[in-house]
Amino acid sequence: MSSSIALYEALTSAPDDHARARVIAEAFERLDVRYPHLPDLATQGHLRETELRLQLQIEQVRAELKTDIEQVRAELKTDIAQLHADLKADIEQARAQTEQVRAQTEQVRAELKLDIERLRGEVIQTKVDLLKWLVPLMLAQVAAIAALVKLL
Numbered sequence: 001m002s003s004s005i006a007l008y009e010a011l012t013s014a015p016d017d018h019a020r021a022r023v024i025a026e027a028f029e030r031l032d033v034r035y036p037h038l039p040d041l042a043t044q045g046h047l048r049e050t051e052l053r054l055q056l057q058i059e060q061v062r063a064e065l066k067t068d069i070e071q072v073r074a075e076l077k078t079d080i081a082q083l084h085a086d087l088k089a090d091i092e093q094a095r096a097q098t099e100q101v102r103a104q105t106e107q108v109r110a111e112l113k114l115d116i117e118r119l120r121g122e123v124i125q126t127k128v129d130l131l132k133w134l135v136p137l138m139l140a141q142v143a144a145i146a147a148l149v150k151l152l
Contacts, residue, residue: 003030 007027014020042050 007023010023011020014023
């Protein structure tokens with residue numbers, strides 16, 4: 001407060017305008033020396049202007065983000081639809097392969113049944129053939145034993 005009073009007294013005691021101008025210039029110089037950061041101080045107007053700029057930039061970023069999000073959503077929907085179609089195709093292909101394997105399995109099963117039946121027939125035929133030889137041989141043995149018993 002004393003510096004303000006000293007400035008006032010210097011201005012009122014100055015004899016002419018030139019001296020007053022010098023007193024004012026010296027006051028500004030002392031002010032610059034005492035407060036060197038004074039030009040860098042922000043006023044409420046500066047802060048409000050900065051706030052408005054930041055709000056505008058925030059709104060621009062929000063709009064860009066919304067656009068980007070919508071674009072990503074659309075791409076994801078497209079990708080999901082493509083994946084779904086690919087999966088359906090893969091599933092259908094797997095089903096077709098499964099049916100093909102089933103058909104082959106049934107064919108092999110039928111062939112095996114035929115082979116088993118053929119082998120059963122061969123076993124029965126072999127039994128019959130064995131019996132054809134065994135029965136006469138057994139009768140011949142019985143006859144030979146009976147003949148031996150008579151001889152003795």
